Amino acid sequence: MTAAAVAPAPARIAYVKRHSALVRVTHWINVVCLTFLLMSGLQIFNAHPALYLGNGADFDHPVLSLDATQDADGNVTGGTATLFGHSIPTTGVLGASKDDNGDLTARGFPSWLTAPSYQDLATGRRWHFFFAWIFAINGFVYLANLFFRRHLTRDLLPTAAEIRAIPKVALEHARLHFPKGEEAKRYNVLQQLTYLVMALVVLPGIVLAGLTMSPGMDARFPFLVALFHGRQTARTIHFVFATLIVLFVLVHVLMVILSGLWNNLRSMVTGRYAIEVDADAR
Amino acid sequence: MPADNSISRRSLFGFGLFGVGAAATALGIFGRDAVSGSASGVGLLDSAENATRTVQRLLLDRTALAPEFSEAEVAPTFRANGSTDPTDADYVALRDGGFKDWRLEVAGLVDKPLSLSLDDLKAMPQRTQITRHDCVEGWSCVGKWTGVPLSHVLDLAGVKPGARYCVFRCLDTLEQTADGNGKYYESVDFVDARHPQTILAHGLNGGPLPVANGAPLRLRVERQLGYKQAKYIKRIEVAADFAGVEGGKGGFWEDRGYEWYAGI
Structure with a gap:
């Protein structure tokens, strides 16, 4: 860092072990799984691009729908996204987008976002369930490690002092001042809370909401239907949680870049993380 | 360093x-x-x-029941999907005759092949259930179904040893193909065929089954997705396997890439 050059006492670089092998491996398996789960999930969504609440669908009042508008001859003229009855034009991206021939066609999400790119629900389901199995097993391994090998209490649960420091840390984060030295060894409180919500609520929740859409699982575990207030609500929550994961990934990747891309990437690949130790702070 | x-x-x-x-x-x-x-x-x-x-x-007990709902949750109009108004000549003739001439054939690996009229089926023990229909596309619809438990019909016919599947042959053509084999068909194994909620339904929401929903008779297999719920049934073939039927995958949509086991 250039800051070291102007500092009176040059900072010393020390390496710490940031992530355990299990966390690193499960992290990257998650990246692969979530990528294909998202793309195949959007393919499945496209088979009926609308979301509802309850058990049966109220087809006239979707929470969200992506629709195509047509002219008198049935040609697709545009796309709209409607959220709680409010529509906005989204031609080219949502509701209607171009197919391989360059023709505007009715399609919830565009082909570049779906797996496979062309409309094929059966194959989309194949991709989805294949990666869903890997994702669920991977998540189970991660959570077992979290609870049984003290990853939770040691690294992720904030202390009382850390909770009190939330406003200060939030301000520092907003100014893009990232912790250095000893502080950098530990996740800061915003990271802790975000990772906790992802690991304990959003990721397990999206699996449970997905299972609630299964008529077989609902016969075995009827409480799932009650927990999510109906299959259609579960489907909507599945979609909302997927959206939260996308937002998380965007912020996560941005933060990784801003707080030192190479150092962060290396720590998640090899475990080694460099921190600056103040030379006269020993 | x-x-x-x-x-x-x-x-x-x-x-x-x-x-x-x-x-x-x-x-x-x-x-x-x-x-x-x-x-x-x-x-x-x-x-x-x-x-x-x-x-x-492994998880599902043979008798684990699909959730049932209250009258209040029944959809006013049950959404129809797939074939909704078959134009097959034999179906049109039966429909125009009020299904008086329609018969359910039960054949294959049975001791006593059956040919049952709608009245025969209505005279048998009945079961009414309010269940959720889950389409593979993602939507659901709640309906009240009335019909004969499939296991009752199977017992009347007497299933022979070696039988593993019930194959449902339907009157509707869902896809016009060059070789003319776009007729709908489906199959379930005996875990589902013998399940207490698996019924041959002739009634929906207190009235007769509408044409759009599969009149005169459709299958309800409540622990699987919508495409397993064959409509316009004309024949049940009890079989050791379904490899020789149509595309060989056990169903119209299975032949087109969908899973035979549609529990998720």
């Missing part, structure tokens, strides 16, 4: 593995259509279907 900066063998291994994984993922994303269209790609992805069926069959 010098030692810290050198790239260790372990780091190289880590980055090597990372690089291979990243390359494979990128190939998967950009080659997703090629994978989807190749036999080996589909075979790999299909391993998940086997896992799903095996685990659900």
